[in-house]
Amino acid sequence: MALSPLVLPGDPIPPGALPTSSNPSIPLKLGPGLRHIPPDRIVPVVAGELCIDHKKNAVWVETNGGRYIPTAGDLILATVHHSTSDSFSCSISPHTPFASLPHLAFAGVTRKTRPQLNPGSLVYARIALANKHMDPEIECVNPATGKSDGMGELKGGMLFDVSLGMSRRLMMPNPSAQGSMVILDEIAEKVPFEMAVGRNGRVWVDAEGVAKTLVVGRAIQETDEGNLGVDEQRKVAKRLLRDL
């Protein structure tokens, strides 16, 4: 993986650093942290790593910090706060307004078989709608297929808070290769576990027993807090598994 350049807010981005797409019909896409100042200036608004996807002709700034802002399509872990006549009000983070989760936005649910979720239940959901000045709307079903796609209520297990950058790293298709996040592979060899990563900086982990669940959670949190490299992650994994 080539080292991506670091940018600071206001830095000029040289035209050479922008992605070069083989297909000129795809327009250039600006992701989070970049702003277009017409006619042709592109300026970063946060400090971070400039990331480029040549295939999608996209460019964005990867930064670790800040609060979660709901964005349509993100998978998140939300807590049910209360239920109204036709939806659940769910808390995504203490800073965001309650998101509404319609009773009918679950897989295989009809008006007669509504899900019963108590306050405090944990759901894995996708943000369906997120507009400025409006409460976000979330769903636990893929509207195209009507299947759950792994979303829904999560039972048992434990929730761990991580930084937003870490949750993005964990959600990469291949975290160990793309995000140099090898600690989970190391632990998975000895401890089987299940996990769900939410974009809102929450990770749900379930393994057999309290101690094993905690090993996984601590491994992620320690890697996140210490910003550990590959070798350090292996050391932490070894230590945690030895203490088990």
Add this chain to the structure above:
Amino acid sequence: MPREPELSLNERSFVLQALQENIRIDGRSFDAFRGLELNFGDEYGVADVKLGKTRVIARISAEVTRPFPDRLFDGIFTITTELSPIASPAFEVGRQTDQEVILSRILEKAIRRSSALDTESLCIIAGQKCWNIRADVHLLDYDGGLTDASCIAVIAALQHFRRPDVSVEGENVTIHAMEERVPVPLSLLHHPICVTFSFFLGGGIVLVDATLQEEMLRNGELTIALNRHGEICQIAKLGGVAVEALTFLNCTNIALVKAQEISRFISKKLEEDLKEKNPSRLLVELSAENER
């Protein structure tokens, strides 16, 4: 619309299950404090305490005022606390929550009413002039253990603080600039430390220095303020689950050990700071203060 973070049912049952299996979520033993860090500012009387992820800054300031008419021979000492939204989304500006009131009451009882600071030494001219010592406590990050961290911060800051020297000739009072005369430390009679215990599962499990997550689940709490000689200044048990007398006694014993450890830690840090700020020990040589 910020609000208090809430625990999901999964977290609640997991944390309680872990406690039943003698495991804490952060891997500490039941009677262990989190990592304590203490730094002093460039000025006198600024202490920055980090207890795990909780961070508190205490600042001491002094000014000359008129003493209270009913206490002509005493100086004034006040402690103010401020919980601002910078620390947690649960705190709002301008609205005093119960938590803030309880915190300032406990600090007040532990430090001011136990006469840790000798207010008589703050008197300059009886009935006319005295020092007003003010301790401001600012919470910067909140992950439980607020009382303990604030108490450590205030006590450390009080020990670190130096007030300008004063000379009195008849009715004339001269306050000497810090450069002119060696500033004077406050006269502290003892150094109380708060240790908070949290009770879980009907009082069967006792934790020291609970994190925010554990605080949200506890059935009761007990704050003991005592100094390193084992003199208890206050015991605050504000409601919650009933606790057996034996557990109570056990808590005081643990609190004594913790208070001694923390007092030692503070004096070590103070010594380091003194060495760093005046390596030649010039100020110590120049000072005319007698050790109490």
